[in-house]
Each structure stands twice: as structure tokens, then as C-alpha cells.
Amino acid sequence: MSKGTPTRSKSKRILIGSALVLIAAMIVPLTGYVYVAVAQPQIESSANWQETNPRSEIWREVRQGSQAYSAVKGPEANVLIDNGGQNFRQIRNGPVATFGPWLLAIMLLGVAGMFVLSGGGQKVEKPLSGKRVPRWSTYVRVVHWIMAIAFLLLLITGLSLLFGRAVLIPLMGAEGFSAWAIVAKYVHNYTGPVFAVSLLMLVLALARDNMPSKVDVDWFLKGGFAGKHVPTGKLNAGEKLWFWFNAVGGLVVAISGIVLILPNIFEARSTMQIALLVHAGLALLYIGGSFVHMYMGTLGARGALDAITKGHVSSEWAEQHHDLWYDDVKKEGKEFVGEEGEAGRGPEVPTGSGSTA
Amino acid sequence: MARMKFLCDADRCIECNGCVTACKNANEVPWGVNRRRVVTLNDGLPGEKSISVACMHCTDAPCAAVCPVDCFYTTDDGIVLHDKDLCIGCGYCFYACPFGAPQFPKTEAFGVRGKMDKCTFCAGGPGEDGTEEEFEKYGANRIADGKLPACAEMCATKALLAGDGDMVADIYRERVMRRGGRPQTWGWSKAYGEG
Structure with a gap:
């Protein structure tokens, strides 16, 4: 009987061990999702340069009639484009x-x-x-x-x-x-x-x-x-x-x-x-x-x-x-x-007021 | 026929105002009238950009559309010119132009506008080419002599290009290719980083 016990415990360990390997093999690939979830914001923030490209912002502002500087003085000479x-x-x-x-x-x-x-x-x-x-x-x-x-x-x-x-x-x-x-x-x-x-x-x-x-x-x-x-x-x-x-x-x-x-x-x-x-x-x-x-x-x-x-x-x-x-x-x-056609026959109308009163 | 165009390379313009001076000298425009000007965006800040601007000789010119006496016309080269004998100095072209190109000598009482003056692409005006009368009214006619506008010819850094649109585009495209990449990646940002 004592001979059978180690065998049984050994087979139990093998069973648990292989089960752990199986579970790990199933879970480890899922960490890819975690990685993506963590890394995504970082990728997005590094892509922000396109939205805040100072170069394109300059020309966008110009179309809004932004004030600039010009050595030439004149009416609105410092505005490049007036929409x-x-x-x-x-x-x-x-x-x-x-x-x-x-x-x-x-x-x-x-x-x-x-x-x-x-x-x-x-x-x-x-x-x-x-x-x-x-x-x-x-x-x-x-x-x-x-x-x-x-x-x-x-x-x-x-x-x-x-x-x-x-x-x-x-x-x-x-x-x-x-x-x-x-x-x-x-x-x-x-x-x-x-x-x-x-x-x-x-x-x-x-x-x-x-x-x-x-x-x-x-x-x-x-x-x-x-x-x-x-x-x-x-x-x-x-x-x-x-x-x-x-x-x-x-x-x-x-x-x-x-x-x-x-x-x-x-x-x-x-x-x-x-x-x-x-x-x-x-x-x-x-x-x-x-x-x-x-x-x-x-x-x-x-x-x-x-x-x-x-x-x-x-x-x-x-x-x-x-x-x-x-x-x-x-x-x-x-x-x-007064007679029709004879202007000025009427009494003097007071000046300075529109009302005839 | 050529389609004449101006193009100012904002990464080459150093705001020397040489084009403004060249224009005034070539055309002998009156005091207070500047057919061309240099506008500096973000002046004194990193990423500052200068650009030389004058009449852009639009295909569908707003000035011509609103002129009450219809004094504008477009030459075969695509240059927008106007007839000062017809102009009445109402100022509508100045209201309509996006670039502020039309200029008015204010010599009369209450600042009433005189006859409009603007960049002619150094192509003079209507009437016979190269006459004294044409020079008096419209300035130089370099196009008739086979020359390009004085402003672009005089530009020290070759930022301001003038000429046939196809050739100007070819020169600019080649510059952009040599600078390596898309227009967003060359110039100040490439040399000194963003901002």
C-alpha cells in the first residue's frame, strides 16, 4: 500500500503541473490585449504631432485673418489674407x-x-x-x-x-x-x-x-x-x-x-x-x-x-x-x-415746427 | 501661352524687403503706395515665417467682379491689369481683394481715393507698350522686354519666384525634393525640432 501512495501523489503532481501549463498557455497570449490596451494611448499621443504641426497651424491662422507684422505701413498691411x-x-x-x-x-x-x-x-x-x-x-x-x-x-x-x-x-x-x-x-x-x-x-x-x-x-x-x-x-x-x-x-x-x-x-x-x-x-x-x-x-x-x-x-x-x-x-x-393756385395767401404758418398747431 | 504666377518660398524668405524696394524703384510708384509688401507671421518667435505678397493675378479675380466700371482685364499671360482711364477710385476692389493688393493715393480732400494702383506683374497697362505715358501711369513694362518682374529678379535668396506657372512649380518641386520629404518635414522644424 505504501508503494502505491508515492505513485499516486506523483501522478497527481503531474496532473496539476500539466493543468497549470495548459492554463498558462491559454492566458499568456491574452496579455497581448493588456499590452495593446496600455500601449495604445502612448502610440496615440506620439501621433499628435500631426494635429499640432506648427507649420500647418500658421497657414490655418492666416486664413482666419490673423494679425502679423509688416514693415510696409498701410491699412491692414499686416494682414496677409482677408477672407x-x-x-x-x-x-x-x-x-x-x-x-x-x-x-x-x-x-x-x-x-x-x-x-x-x-x-x-x-x-x-x-x-x-x-x-x-x-x-x-x-x-x-x-x-x-x-x-x-x-x-x-x-x-x-x-x-x-x-x-x-x-x-x-x-x-x-x-x-x-x-x-x-x-x-x-x-x-x-x-x-x-x-x-x-x-x-x-x-x-x-x-x-x-x-x-x-x-x-x-x-x-x-x-x-x-x-x-x-x-x-x-x-x-x-x-x-x-x-x-x-x-x-x-x-x-x-x-x-x-x-x-x-x-x-x-x-x-x-x-x-x-x-x-x-x-x-x-x-x-x-x-x-x-x-x-x-x-x-x-x-x-x-x-x-x-x-x-x-x-x-x-x-x-x-x-x-x-x-x-x-x-x-x-x-x-x-x-x-x-384762398384761391387754388395762389400760394402765400394764407395766414403765416409758424416756422420751426412741423405741427400746424 | 504661359500662365504667369508668383510663388514665395516661405522657408527662404528672410524679410529683407528687397522685393518691395525693387518694385518701388522699377515702377516709380508714388509716396504711400506699395504694390508689394512682406508680411511676417509669428514675428520674433521660433517658427517665424515671412512671405512676400502682392497682387496674385487671380484667375477669377474678385476685384474685377465687383468693379462698377469694369476696368479690369486679364492678359493672355494670365496677368490681371486695369485701365486707369476708366477707374473712378471707388475702392470696391480693395474691399474684395483677399491680399490687400489694390492701393489708392490719398491726395484729395477727405481722403477721397484717387485712381487705383496695383502690381502689374511688371506688364504695364493697356495701350502701346513701352511708352512714356504707360510708364507714368502703370510703371515698368518688363514683360514686353522679355524680362520677369523686378521683385523676383532682385530676390537675394530666390524665395520669390515669378514666371510661367509650370516652370515655377517645377523649381519649387525640385527644392522640396532636395530638402528631403514632404513640405511638413523640412525647414525650421527639421533643423531645430518642433516649435
Whole structure:
């Protein structure tokens, strides 16, 4: 029996030993995974040079318009590449040059449509009695016409500079258009400040008359914009809308224009790019709006032109278009008898204020 | 026909501004106008790079696209030139150009821009070649004499190359091959390590 015990323990040791070898043989290859798991981050970090290659970083920064140094002094001479120019080009030659003419054409067609639909513009319905009421002071009329003449000069020269290449070069030839464009540039540059000042004067003079009121909401709700007569004060909601477009949009056009004519003060290209796009885009809207204003003042509402030329209108016109205001003026006893076409017959209108009060 | 190009080898340019001086001398440009300039990136830091830049004579030139009087034209050699008789000095080309190439003499009231001036690749302007009038308006016309732009001819380290695009590319490719490897591995980083 004692002989059998060592044999058995020996075979047991062999069994355990071979089992250990087998297990080791199965586990050892798996350490490869451990090695890979530990080594991977190290491999990745040594590959980082590609992401932080200073060489490529330099050129990437250059495309972002990074500031550098240049011995040559000049506006932004130290910037190697300015990306904004491409955006400027694409917006100016794209949406502005494409939608601008469409907008103007649609506004003109709209005005023509209003003329036809209203049967040749609204006429004063009652027969004229010769009674007149004062409407705009001399100050307002003078400033308005300075502004209007400046606006027309700016409109003609501005549209020439924006669309002349497409429209006028085929008609006038390159030399002919260039000669006109130089004149247009100077007229535009020097008329701009005149327009800006007169616009500001008129905005200040008329702001009080253009404060929105409850009547204006009714004007929109009851279809005043479609030509229906809704009770209104001195100015209806459409006129107030045009005023506030002038006050905000017009001043933005004026300010961006003043930025553009002072290259010594505003040197950065990005400022100029934005200023020019804002200036051109808003000015096109402004011109579109002015078509409606010019139509309404002449053919759209007959008799309205007297207000800004002579300063007074017929009582019948006032009653038809601005009944609430007419009642006030009548109560104040400002109605007078004057003859159509004889300006200056009316009583002196106080200067310095837009209101007739 | 050749397609003229500039190429500045940023690993050779030593910011000596010799090209700027050569340009001013050859073209006699007015005070305050620099058709070419050297821009130094990371100035004074390890890895500093200098590059000489002027009009790059773009194929689809933004200046020509926005010009209200259409005064730009491209020659058969691919050089972008402009007609100063048509230019009205509005500055739109300066707004559109990515390289700041268009220059304006500010001699009038309120800094109103005069007629634009820019690098002509030493190719003068429209009209008859080599006349006194052409020199007055546009500077030298070296291309008509069979010469390359003064800036590149004058470059001491031959960093600034000018000429037919294919030949410029061949010269540059050969340089890169001699430097051993890809553009990322030569120059400062190879000599002095990263950073």
C-alpha cells in the first residue's frame, strides 16, 4: 500500500503541473490585449504631432485673418489674407444685384396697379368751396424739398454705380460710362451729407406728429392701406410707417454712407464691406418705398401735393383724407378762404415746427 | 501661352524687403503706395515665417467682379491689369481683394481715393507698350522686354519666384525634393525640432 501512495501523489503532481501549463498557455497570449490596451494611448499621443504641426497651424491662422507684422505701413498691411472680401463679393453681386432690380420693378408695378385699381388715383369727392386749411410750415416744406432733391440725385447716381456696369456700359460704352461714373461718385459723396442733415432735421420736426395712436391700428384693421377711408388724424398709419422707415432705415443708410466716404477714419476692410452691403441693400428698399410716397403725393391722392408745395390744402381734401385732424383745425379757427393756385395767401404758418398747431 | 504666377518660398524668405524696394524703384510708384509688401507671421518667435505678397493675378479675380466700371482685364499671360482711364477710385476692389493688393493715393480732400494702383506683374497697362505715358501711369513694362518682374529678379535668396506657372512649380518641386520629404518635414522644424 505504501508503494502505491508515492505513485499516486506523483501522478497527481503531474496532473496539476500539466493543468497549470495548459492554463498558462491559454492566458499568456491574452496579455497581448493588456499590452495593446496600455500601449495604445502612448502610440496615440506620439501621433499628435500631426494635429499640432506648427507649420500647418500658421497657414490655418492666416486664413482666419490673423494679425502679423509688416514693415510696409498701410491699412491692414499686416494682414496677409482677408477672407471677408469673398463674402462681400458674393452678397453684392448675388442677392443685392439680383433682388434689387426685382424689388424696384415690383414696386413700380405695384404703384401702377394702385393707379389702375383706384381708377386713376383718389380724387376729392366734394366740390371745392375755396376754403383752405394750413398743413405744413415753411420750414418743413423747405427742408422736405432739399431732402427730396438730394434723394433724387443720390438715387440716380447710386443706381448708376450699382447697375451701370450691367445697364449703362452697353449703352454708353466703357469710356462714356466711366466719365459719368466719376461725376456720379462725386455727386453721391457730396450730396450724401446734405441728405443726412436734412433727413435728421425733418425727423426731429415731424416726430411728434408721427407718434402711433389707437386710430392707426384701426387703419390697418379696417383696410386703410387698400384705399378705404378710415377716420385718421393729421397723418394716417401708412404715412407714419413711411416716416419711421425714414427715421430708422434712412438714418442707417446715411450713417453707413458717411462711413464709406471717410476711408481715412474707417480703415478696416470688414467695416467697409458691411457698410457698403447695408447701404446698398437698405437704399434699394428705401427707393422702393419712395415710389409709393411719390405716387401717393402726386397722383395717388389728388390735392395732397398742395400740402408740401403751398403749405395748405383744400378743406374738402382734409375732410376726406384726415377727418379727425380737419375737425381739430376747424375748431381752432384756422380755416381760411384762398384761391387754388395762389400760394402765400394764407395766414403765416409758424416756422420751426412741423405741427400746424 | 504661359500662365504667369508668383510663388514665395516661405522657408527662404528672410524679410529683407528687397522685393518691395525693387518694385518701388522699377515702377516709380508714388509716396504711400506699395504694390508689394512682406508680411511676417509669428514675428520674433521660433517658427517665424515671412512671405512676400502682392497682387496674385487671380484667375477669377474678385476685384474685377465687383468693379462698377469694369476696368479690369486679364492678359493672355494670365496677368490681371486695369485701365486707369476708366477707374473712378471707388475702392470696391480693395474691399474684395483677399491680399490687400489694390492701393489708392490719398491726395484729395477727405481722403477721397484717387485712381487705383496695383502690381502689374511688371506688364504695364493697356495701350502701346513701352511708352512714356504707360510708364507714368502703370510703371515698368518688363514683360514686353522679355524680362520677369523686378521683385523676383532682385530676390537675394530666390524665395520669390515669378514666371510661367509650370516652370515655377517645377523649381519649387525640385527644392522640396532636395530638402528631403514632404513640405511638413523640412525647414525650421527639421533643423531645430518642433516649435
